[in-house]
Amino acid sequence: MELLKQKIVNEGKAIGSDVIKVDMFLNHQIDVDLLNEIGKEFKKRFSSDKITKIVTIEASGIGIACIAAQYFGVPVVFAKKGANRNVGDNLYKADVFSFTKGTTTTIGISKDYLSPDDHVLIIDDFMANGKAVHGLINILNQAGATTEGIGIVIEKGFQPGGDSLRSLGLKVESLAIIKSIDDGNIIFG
Amino acid sequence: MELLKQKIVNEGKAIGSDVIKVDMFLNHQIDVDLLNEIGKEFKKRFSSDKITKIVTIEASGIGIACIAAQYFGVPVVFAKKGANRNVGDNLYKADVFSFTKGTTTTIGISKDYLSPDDHVLIIDDFMANGKAVHGLINILNQAGATTEGIGIVIEKGFQPGGDSLRSLGLKVESLAIIKSIDDGNIIFG
Numbered sequence: 001m002e003l004l005k006q007k008i009v010n011e012g013k014a015i016g017s018d019v020i021k022v023d024m025f026l027n028h029q030i031d032v033d034l035l036n037e038i039g040k041e042f043k044k045r046f047s048s049d050k051i052t053k054i055v056t057i058e059a060s061g062i063g064i065a066c067i068a069a070q071y072f073g074v075p076v077v078f079a080k081k082g083a084n085r086n087v088g089d090n091l092y093k094a095d096v097f098s099f100t101k102g103t104t105t106t107i108g109i110s111k112d113y114l115s116p117d118d119h120v121l122i123i124d125d126f127m128a129n130g131k132a133v134h135g136l137i138n139i140l141n142q143a144g145a146t147t148e149g150i151g152i153v154i155e156k157g158f159q160p161g162g163d164s165l166r167s168l169g170l171k172v173e174s175l176a177i178i179k180s181i182d183d184g185n186i187i188f189g
Numbered sequence: 190m191e192l193l194k195q196k197i198v199n200e201g202k203a204i205g206s207d208v209i210k211v212d213m214f215l216n217h218q219i220d221v222d223l224l225n226e227i228g229k230e231f232k233k234r235f236s237s238d239k240i241t242k243i244v245t246i247e248a249s250g251i252g253i254a255c256i257a258a259q260y261f262g263v264p265v266v267f268a269k270k271g272a273n274r275n276v277g278d279n280l281y282k283a284d285v286f287s288f289t290k291g292t293t294t295t296i297g298i299s300k301d302y303l304s305p306d307d308h309v310l311i312i313d314d315f316m317a318n319g320k321a322v323h324g325l326i327n328i329l330n331q332a333g334a335t336t337e338g339i340g341i342v343i344e345k346g347f348q349p350g351g352d353s354l355r356s357l358g359l360k361v362e363s364l365a366i367i368k369s370i371d372d373g374n375i376i377f378g
Contacts, residue, residue, distance in 0.1 A: 030265040059247035063255035
């Protein structure tokens with residue numbers, strides 16, 4: 001997606017050889033016009049009308065998922081991190097290791113909001129090692145729901161998440177794939 | 190907002206005398222069509238064209254803020270909870286006590302995304318004791334930004350958050366104010 005790549009190059013910041021900071025438009029401050037273009041692009045790439053729900057994970061996936069959901073006409077469900085007394089025990093759960101934080105978090109989705117009738121598009125802002133997406137797929141499998149595909153805004157192509165999912169036969173669409181970061185320059189794959 | 194009140198009555202669950210569960214449409218599963226009506230209503234109630242930014246707090250405020258932002262034509266900035274190595278120390282911070290969880294969390298917004306030129310509409314899903322909103326206002330004050338108003342989807346009118354903000358002379362618009370919960374019945378104020 002050319003507009004997104006330009007935005008990453010013009011406004012993003014490459015830090016070292018593996019961190020891309022895009023919190024000026026994607027995951028802290030949010031450019032909602034850009035999110036609308038992202039939402040339209042996801043709809044183009046996942047044009048199947050079988051999709052019944054968009055699933056994401058808190059926090060930065062939520063805005064992207066909600067804006068995209070307008071083009072699909074379906075509700076969003078987001079996985080929550082950690083425990084919360086208002087959610088209770090009626091949960092499908094999975095453990096997700098975060099390389100960024102060096103910790104394992106339990107994510108959960110209420111059993112009330114996923115069923116074997118659901119055909120789910122998973123959406124997230126970033127994919128590196130893919131642990132969050134694998135956790136979400138684990139949860140969808142527990143619910144008997146079908147994973148129709150995975151839409152990622154920015155994939156770090158030099159990390160194994162994308163390949164690990166594509167090798168399972170899953171449809172993964174990443175709107176910008178970063179092949180490498182070389183001396184502050186971002187090279188797309 | 191009549192549509193919202195009907196939704197709360199028809200689909201929400203009152204638990205005891207002080208908990209309203211609306212995670213089937215607002216803060217776990219998200220009805221994006223409803224969010225669009227909520228966004229339009231916020232625009233109607235905060236029609237000033239001075240607003241430059243919508244500020245919210247992760248996680249459940251993000252979807253509401255992003256959908257509403259479409260009607261204001263401004264970006265969203267969400268306060269993050271806890272530390273995150275990709276955000277760093279360049280933060281305005283405030284401590285927020287959560288009565289739900291019984292813990293204090295530090296919330297933060299990067300100094301890059303708030304300035305004295307900003308006129309901010311704060312949006313959140315719920316207000317009870319108002320601690321999260323007070324924390325956001327503290328952050329806006331540190332940045333020298335102007336708090337134009339506070340838009341809340343559901344206010345628990347029997348808890349002190351709303352009054353504590355209105356008594357400061359702030360414009361607070363809550364789309365549904367719950368006066369009390371009586372034997373499973375939700376009474377609006």
